[in-house]
Amino acid sequence: MKKRCNLSLMIAVIMAVGLIVTAATIVFAAPAKQKNLILATTTSTQDSGLLDVLIPIFEKQTGYFVKTIAVGSGQAMAMGQKGEADVLLVHSPEAEAKFMAEGNGKNRQLVMHNDFVIVGPADDPVTVKATKSVKEGFKKISIGSALFLSRGDNSGTHAKEKAIWKAAEINPEGQNWYQQTGLGMGQTLNVAAEKKAYTLADRGTYLALKKNLGLVILSEGDPLLLNVYHVIEVNAVKWPKVNAPGAKAFVDFMVSEKTQKIIGTFGVDKFGSPLFFPDAGKKVEDLGK
Amino acid sequence: MDLIVQGIKQAFFLITTLDAEVLGITLLSLKISGTATLISLLIGVSTGTVVALTRFPGRKFVVSLINTGMGLPPVVVGLFVTIFLWRNGPLGFLEILYTPTAIIVAQTVIATPIVTGISLAAMQQLPQNLRLQILALGANRLQMIWMLIREARLPLLAAVMAGFGGVISEVGASIMVGGNIKGYSRVLTTATVMETSRGNFDIAIALSIILLLLAYLITLILTQIQQRERPR
Amino acid sequence: MRPVILRTEGLAVKRGGYEVLNLPALSVANGEFLSLIGPNGTGKSTLLLAMACLVKPFRGQMFFHDRKIRDNQSIIDYRRHIAMVFQEPLLFDTTVYDNVASGLKIRGVGKKERQPIVEACLERFGIRHLAGRSACKLSGGEAQRTSLARAFATRPDIIFLDEPFSALDPPTREGLMADLDSILKETKTTALMATHDQAEALRLSDRIAVMNEGRIIQIGCASEVMNHPTNEFVASFVGVETILNGTVTEYHRGTILINVAGQVIEAVGDVLPDVGVTCCIRPEHISLARETAARVTSARNTIPGTITSIQNMGPLYKVQLNCGFELVAYITSSSLEELALKVGDCIVATFKAAAVHIIRTHPQAFSSESEKPQEFT
Numbered sequence: 010m011k012k013r014c015n016l017s018l019m020i021a022v023i024m025a026v027g028l029i030v031t032a033a034t035i036v037f038a039a040p041a042k043q044k045n046l047i048l049a050t051t052t053s054t055q056d057s058g059l060l061d062v063l064i065p066i067f068e069k070q071t072g073y074f075v076k077t078i079a080v081g082s083g084q085a086m087a088m089g090q091k092g093e094a095d096v097l098l099v100h101s102p103e104a105e106a107k108f109m110a111e112g113n114g115k116n117r118q119l120v121m122h123n124d125f126v127i128v129g130p131a132d133d134p135v136t137v138k139a140t141k142s143v144k145e146g147f148k149k150i151s152i153g154s155a156l157f158l159s160r161g162d163n164s165g166t167h168a169k170e171k172a173i174w175k176a177a178e179i180n181p182e183g184q185n186w187y188q189q190t191g192l193g194m195g196q197t198l199n200v201a202a203e204k205k206a207y208t209l210a211d212r213g214t215y216l217a218l219k220k221n222l223g224l225v226i227l228s229e230g231d232p233l234l235l236n237v238y239h240v241i242e243v244n245a246v247k248w249p250k251v252n253a254p255g256a257k258a259f260v261d262f263m264v265s266e267k268t269q270k271i272i273g274t275f276g277v278d279k280f281g282s283p284l285f286f287p288d289a290g291k292k293v294e295d296l297g298k
Numbered sequence: 299m300d301l302i303v304q305g306i307k308q309a310f311f312l313i314t315t316l317d318a319e320v321l322g323i324t325l326l327s328l329k330i331s332g333t334a335t336l337i338s339l340l341i342g343v344s345t346g347t348v349v350a351l352t353r354f355p356g357r358k359f360v361v362s363l364i365n366t367g368m369g370l371p372p373v374v375v376g377l378f379v380t381i382f383l384w385r386n387g388p389l390g391f392l393e394i395l396y397t398p399t400a401i402i403v404a405q406t407v408i409a410t411p412i413v414t415g416i417s418l419a420a421m422q423q424l425p426q427n428l429r430l431q432i433l434a435l436g437a438n439r440l441q442m443i444w445m446l447i448r449e450a451r452l453p454l455l456a457a458v459m460a461g462f463g464g465v466i467s468e469v470g471a472s473i474m475v476g477g478n479i480k481g482y483s484r485v486l487t488t489a490t491v492m493e494t495s496r497g498n499f500d501i502a503i504a505l506s507i508i509l510l511l512l513a514y515l516i517t518l519i520l521t522q523i524q525q526r527e528r529p530r
Numbered sequence: 531m532r533p534v535i536l537r538t539e540g541l542a543v544k545r546g547g548y549e550v551l552n553l554p555a556l557s558v559a560n561g562e563f564l565s566l567i568g569p570n571g572t573g574k575s576t577l578l579l580a581m582a583c584l585v586k587p588f589r590g591q592m593f594f595h596d597r598k599i600r601d602n603q604s605i606i607d608y609r610r611h612i613a614m615v616f617q618e619p620l621l622f623d624t625t626v627y628d629n630v631a632s633g634l635k636i637r638g639v640g641k642k643e644r645q646p647i648v649e650a651c652l653e654r655f656g657i658r659h660l661a662g663r664s665a666c667k668l669s670g671g672e673a674q675r676t677s678l679a680r681a682f683a684t685r686p687d688i689i690f691l692d693e694p695f696s697a698l699d700p701p702t703r704e705g706l707m708a709d710l711d712s713i714l715k716e717t718k719t720t721a722l723m724a725t726h727d728q729a730e731a732l733r734l735s736d737r738i739a740v741m742n743e744g745r746i747i748q749i750g751c752a753s754e755v756m757n758h759p760t761n762e763f764v765a766s767f768v769g770v771e772t773i774l775n776g777t778v779t780e781y782h783r784g785t786i787l788i789n790v791a792g793q794v795i796e797a798v799g800d801v802l803p804d805v806g807v808t809c810c811i812r813p814e815h816i817s818l819a820r821e822t823a824a825r826v827t828s829a830r831n832t833i834p835g836t837i838t839s840i841q842n843m844g845p846l847y848k849v850q851l852n853c854g855f856e857l858v859a860y861i862t863s864s865s866l867e868e869l870a871l872k873v874g875d876c877i878v879a880t881f882k883a884a885a886v887h888i889i890r891t892h893p894q895a896f897s898s899e900s901e902k903p904q905e906f907t
Contacts (some may be wrong), residue, residue: 045393061480076477078396078479093385093386194495195494196495217497221499222497250386250390427618428620430616431616431620433584435613435680436606436637436684438606441636445622445632448622449622
């Protein structure tokens with residue numbers, strides 16, 4: 010009878026609408042496949058805001074849709090190793106060397122650098138400020154009367170920090186003044202501010218958060234503190250699904266003159282000095298001089 | 299304390315000026331969580347009803363699975379969905395990783411057991427003979443199921459609200475499978491996390507307030523529907 | 531002879547591997563009221579559900595108006611001609627009006643057409659004033675009235691009732707039974723009711739079926755079942771309290787004398803001497819009198835005995851006598867007062883020969899009163 014038909018019809022219509030909505034979402038959500046480019050980079054790079062400026066320019070220029078996945082350097086390279094990213098923008102030279110040696114990437118290009126600084130409480134209980142080199146500074150911290158926070162997440166920052174400990178011939182693992190947060194740079198700085206601890210930070214993130222922190226820069230300029238960024242194409246021969254032309258286009262873009270100029274002026278209006286120094290074409294050994 | 303005040307001011311500002319980015323993020327959150335809730339409603343209510351009303355071997359086991367699923371950690375779901383959707387993973391050919399669709403998939407997986415479990419309980423607590431009574435009134439199977447669902451509408455709507463609440467507030471899986479890409483797969487929760495980790499607490503608080511307002515409004519509407527038809 | 535409206539053949543229902551209903555044949559006449567009585571758990575509800583096609587039988591066939599009910603479509607068609615009322619009202623979470631209208635709604639009857647039917651039903655069942663009330667806010671009686679109104683709104687050919695009054699208090703039950711009785715007579719609807727209250731069954735039914743362990747033991751019109759039970763089980767269930775075993779000593783043209791534990795009882799029957807019999811006497815057919823008054827009676831049996839117990843049963847008193855065998859009589863409270871009966875008194879029980887119903891005969895005579903036949907199982 011008609012009431013019965015109406016009911017079944019209504020339910021069928023509801024389900025059909027639901028399915029259409031779902032299908033539409035799937036179909037219209039992802040832009041055309043060959044236009045997608047997965048860029049794996051670090052949280053500190055994203056947090057600096059540089060990519061928010063560069064990516065739209067690149068997209069307009071080339072028509073690619075860039076998916077910026079910001080994770081730690083360690084995870085970014087792991088994604089590259091599995092072919093789950095097309096191009097990497099990372100700053101962890103030792104890990105990168107291993108990555109390249111294993112044949113996971115090609116066309117590794119130097120893009121820019123900034124530096125790390127040791128930051129800590131203004132009253133500087135272990136007098137890091139007075140030290141001449143970063144190794145000395147770390148030695149002072151290892152006395153242990155103040156806390157040191159490590160990101161502990163295999164990020165570029167973490168790798169740099171480990172390298173400095175190694176150079177200073179100190180093993181901080183397990184010591185009670187050494188704590189690992191497992192968090193991003195911004196959050197680690199916040200925790201350090203709360204706990205009045207020392208930590209190693211990239212200048213860019215520190216400057217962005219400076220006004221709320223109450224931490225000051227206590228050691229800078231040491232060549233060991235250089236933070237060097239490279240862009241790497243993931244090896245499309247090893248992983249056929251990688252968007253090789255897109256990756257190449259991105260690398261070319263990052264080292265191009267126009268982009269390098271933008272990099273060099275980024276942050277000046279906000280912080281008074283640029284956050285990054287463009288280095289395309291230079292040799293790593295020549296940096297910082 | 300004045301950080302919170304700052305945050306409230308910021309929230310007010312963003313809402314009244316209809317800030318384009320925030321508006322986009324809010325609409326995306328609604329679209330994604332709304333779709334996930336709708337799909338989980340369809341699957342959850344029908345599955346819960348079927349399991350409640352039929353006897354089959356292994357039924358107790360299925361019920362315990364559903365109940366366990368209600369407490370499934372979202373971040374675990376995110377991890378497994380990511381692994382499945384990886385380019386080189388079993389469902390990689392779909393190419394939906396790092397898209398809003400992937401977030402819908404993950405949120406549906408999170409919400410469905412919740413809606414199913416509560417629907418199951420809702421249908422089970424109907425009087426045993428009610429089903430027979432409805433059939434005795436001459437209803438066919440479809441009419442019977444519709445009438446039973448109407449009888450259980452209070453707890454079923456609670457199930458929908460629980461499912462929606464679970465996914466609108468979800469962040470771990472959403473970041474993992476969505477990639478938190480600006481203007482594309484960034485939702486209120488993932489944006490809040492990002493702003494927090496950058497140290498932009500005022501924006502983070504503003505986004506949280508907007509998220510709470512959104513969740514409250516939707517739940518208010520659903521509650522009105524739930525409580526509407528009670529005659530005096 | 532009224533036409534048969536519903537007929538089953540070889541019906542059996544299994545639950546959990548056990549056979550809970552076994553019905554070789556049952557026919558229900560159009561317009562009749564058939565009650566099912568029996569102890570709890572004997573399959574009364576199962577029988578109703580099976581006859582309403584709400585439970586799938588393990589085997590058997592059903593014929594409605596002589597047409598076989600075979601597939602799902604015919605089951606739904608059949609159900610649209612019946613209605614069922616359960617012990618709980620099972621009303622929907624909406625108004626009384628909407629509840630009563632629900633059967634019509636299911637059949638696709640439009641809002642305008644529904645209205646006069648629903649209002650007539652509400653009026654007939656005396657719940658017109660409750661039309662807008664929420665079904666959750668009704669008393670037990672009001673709710674069951676609504677359930678009945680809902681059932682009748684669809685003008686069913688057959689109505690199935692599963693202990694519909696057992697959850698109600700006596701005055702409510704009375705009122706509702708009276709209403710149901712008159713409505714059934716008006717609409718000439720066939721009814722099948724399961725109940726454990728014999729008074730209800732007697733009041734409303736044309737026929738009574740006594741059930742035990744999933745089978746119908748005896749089915750017949752009320753007086754037959756009550757007064758002529760076919761075995762001890764039925765007898766005890768329908769309230770026969772006195773069951774005796776004895777031997778026929780004399781037979782003369784339809785009248786027999788039975789020796790029960792030394793006493794002689796006269797009964798109506800065709801049984802040869804020296805044959806054992808089991809017979810029963812309904813307690814309300816036994817009168818009590820003092821020795822002297824007992825002589826003045828037309829009853830053929832006057833048996834002296836001693837009162838062993840007197841129980842208050844509400845409207846009646848149950849008096850147990852030892853006459854060499856046990857006799858149970860029901861007397862009114864005024865009789866009790868008049869006779870001034872006490873435990874231990876010597877009294878005379880009188881009953882007519884026709885009141886003695888012979889259940890069965892036994893090939894061998896009983897040698898003593900203590901020898902009893904097998905209990906019917």
